[in-house]
Amino acid sequence: MTNPRIHSPRKHGAANLDELLLALESELGVPAPFDEQTLKAAQEAVDNLRTPENDDTALPFFTIDPEGATDLDQAMYLERKDGGYLVHYAIADVPSFVALNGLLDEVTRERGQTYYLPQRKINLHPPLISEDAGSLLPGAVRPVFLWLITLDAAGAITAVQLRHTTIKSREMLNYASAQAKLDSGHGGEQLELLAQIGAVRIEQERLRGGASLNLPDQEVEPDNGGYKLVSRQPLPLEDYNAQISLLTGMAAARIMLDHGTGILRTMPAPDEKDLAEFKEQTKLLGHPWDGQLDYGQYLRTLDVNDPRQLVIMHRAASLFRGADYDVINGQNEDAMEQAALAAPYAHTTAPLRRLVDRFVLLCCFLQANAKPIPNELSQALEQLPGLMRESSISANQISRAAINLIEAYVLQHRVGETFEAIVLREATGAHNGDPSASEAKDRPGNLQLVTEPITGQFTGSAAPGTLVTVTLRSADPVTRKIMFDIVG
Secondary structure, eight states, X not given: OOXXXXXXXXXXXXXXXXXXHHXXXXXXXXXXXXXXXXXXXXXXXXXXXXXXXXXXXXXXXXXXXXXXXXXXXXXXXXXXXXXXXXXXXXXXXXXXXXXTTSHHHHHHHHHOBOEEXXXXXXXXXXXXXXIIITSOOTTOEEEEEEEEEEEOXXXXXXXEEEEEEEEEEEEEEEHHHHHHHHHTTOOHHHHHHHHHXXXXXXXXXXXXXXXXXXXXXXXXXXXXXXXXXXXXXXXXXXXXXXXXXXXXXXXXXXXXXXXXXXXXXXXXXXXXXXXXXXXXXXXXXXXOOOSSSOHHHHHHTOOTTSHHHHHHHHHHHTTSOOOEEEEOSSOOGGGGEETTTTEEOOOOSXXXXXXXXXXXXXXXXXXXXXXXXXXXXXXXXXXXXXXXXXXXXXXXXXXXXXXXXXXXXXXXXXXXXXXXXXXXXXXXXXXXXXXXXXXXXXXXXXXXXXXXXXXXXXXXXXXXXXXXXXXEEEEETTTTEEEEEEOO
């Protein structure tokens, strides 16, 4: 359950947009390029890399990622076993490149994660590691932490092993082409198994009372000499692949909880007031949640191609609040749950792109193989919640600003046009025609256009969930603000 990424997949002639995006980087203080000392440390880490004794290069692993991805954290090989399944899930061995308390460790702790902008990404690790020597590229022998997770026929975990080994991926797939192969009946055994295992894990999620949010991505496309934002719904294979990652994160959490040391990704359950408000909103939007289905089942009935149901999915995201990182320190296990998943969970499958995963991998490997946790690792665990909170705030701020910028940019020449929209939040105070209201309650409303994946502010009177006709008053890419007026 990550935030949807915004993509601008090709260079274009809009130098002004490029300039605005560069200014955004400067304004928000994204991490600077790696200095020469850090690049030298990365080269030394690659040159001095020790190969694990175990060898699993005979297994035909494959990767599946968005098209064009080169920082490949995960590779898998799937098989049927004893009426169930055996998942071989290889995770990039970043700890072998980044020594605890070394220069690379210090630099990555400052960054926290990879930052995604429409025009580029800002890596957590130097590209020599994240997109070359540490990436699970096809045809290359790579060190990995290999999870061996045995599932029964229903998809429940029956056994977990974790070892340090080498693999060689045979194929680099992207979601779109792989989904096309699967849909045409030419996906091959591995994609068919991925779909089967993904499906039984989705059923396990339902049985736990968990839920997943599959919100569309936004992409920028040329349009009659200008640009438009389009919404892309995640493909089924993306959901199935996510289930393999979630499965591994839950296995990691179980290991750390059983041994009493580690760090989990936690989230509190939504309170009854928020759930009641959400149920009322689903009625207003014409697809009521009556409680006959549990929360996760209800979300899976939504068709995000329907504008109103897409709004419901976005409103559902407001229930997934309070996500944090918590160090295991003798707490009651119930207090360590990730409520949206209805299970304890840890980030562990993206160490090239997220700081905390490297430390979770180390903890799990040592614990699963009856080895002690060194003091420097225990000390690092205590720092990680703060480091991850800080980097997540920064990454979310950058993502929101980039989306607001491009939305305003594609609308700037359409001032005066009318649109159909759905109200997300009502306007209050002077923005709703009540100048006597207190300043604290004076705020514009929020809406989402029906025909385009764009949100903005508005003035006028309208209740959440209602369809309205609005006129675009202003769209300023510099301030990244869009304002509409309700006209009907």
